[in-house]
Amino acid sequence: MSKRLLFIINPRSGKGQIKAHLADILDIMIKAGFEVSVHITQAGGDATKQTIEQAENFDRIVCSGGDGTLDEVVTGMMTLEPSKRKPIGYIPAGSTNDFGNSLGIDKNMLNAAQISVSDHLFSCDIGRFNSDSFVYVAAFGIFTEVSYATSQDLKNILGHAAYIIEGAKQLRDIPSFRMQVEHDGNVVYDEFIYGMITNSKSVGGFQGIIRGDIGLNDGVFEVTLIKMPRNPIELNEILGFMTGIIPDSDMVYSFQTSDIKFTSAEEVPWTLDGEYGGSHKSVEVSDEQSALQIAIE
Known part of the structure; x- marks a missing residue:
């Protein structure tokens, strides 16, 4: 009996290049022994909806799109009981x-x-963000609005340049957030312009920003919190750290943890895998180790 596969496609991602390869991709899936059903996403959140409603009817769900599309499928799968989650x-x-x-x-x-x-399945950590989930990054502060505030058409035309153009607009007035951060028995109270909890070797296409020994199923996140600079010297120090010129900086908190809590007096906007994750005064993030299986080479 053929295995059943649901192929979820975001046709607008990456200049719509999936359209030119669709027949060949379907042929590959069929030759691998799968009976394939195709769903074209109709709006934001559609991939999550389809995953929740259809997962029990399929042996595997494959998605094509950006990291946001993958995030939607993972979000849908993580709402299911572990025994009902599919690769x-x-x-x-x-x-x-x-x-x-x-x-x-x-x-x-x-x-x-x-x-x-492929039959080679990798058991990957998934992040819990209050009642939501994320695949590889939850972030707040400067530049985090860039990915979801930039139109898909501009992303398709300019690629990384689109993020730089939108991000440059925010440099005129750097926002900051005073927050209490709790992890592993430690409590930090400081003012931050940026923070990210990651399970990835790169963010925004740039490698080297995340420090430490990075494992995608090691049960811990890499956390980077950047303090508010008070003068040009401190700003240059931050830039030096972020570009790898400076190995360590008092302006940056960098550590690993499996659980972390953020509390602030004001609502702070967050992004999850580059998509808007809501504004929150209190956020709890935890690592669900090896929560989902993802096909790898």
Whole structure:
């Protein structure tokens, strides 16, 4: 009996390049022994909805799009009981594809399609963010609005340049957030311009920002919190750290943890895998170790 596969496609990601390869990708899936059903996403959140409603009817769900599309599928799968979760395949087609790169998934769509139906499954950590979930990054502060405030058309045309253009607009008035951060028995109270909890080797397509020994199923996140600079010297120190010129800085908190809590007097806007994750005064993030299986080479 053929195995059943649901192929969820975001047709707008990455200049819509999936359209030129669709027949070949379907052929690869069928030759791998899958009976394939295709769903084209109709709006934001549609991939999550389809995953929740359809997962029990399929043996695997493969998605093609950017990291936001993968995030939607993972979000849907994480609402299910662990015993009912199905393996996920990913064919990256977005502007950055941080998580696909971290997993070593080929940028060539046909090679990625072969990987998506592979029997080699990697048990990956997934982040819990209050009642939501994320695959590789939860972040707040400067630049975090860039990915979801930038139109898909601009991303498709300019790629990384679109993020830089939108991000430059925020440099005129750097916002900061005074927050209490609790982890592993430690309590930090400080003013931050940026913070990220990551399970990835790159963010925004840039490697080297995240420090430490990075494992995608080691049960811990990498946390980076950048303090508010008070003068140009401190700002230069931050830039030096972020670009790897300076190995350590008192302006940056950098550590690993499996659980962390943020509390602030004002609502802070967050992004989850580059998509708007809501504004919150209190956020609890935890690492669910090896929560989902993802097909890798």
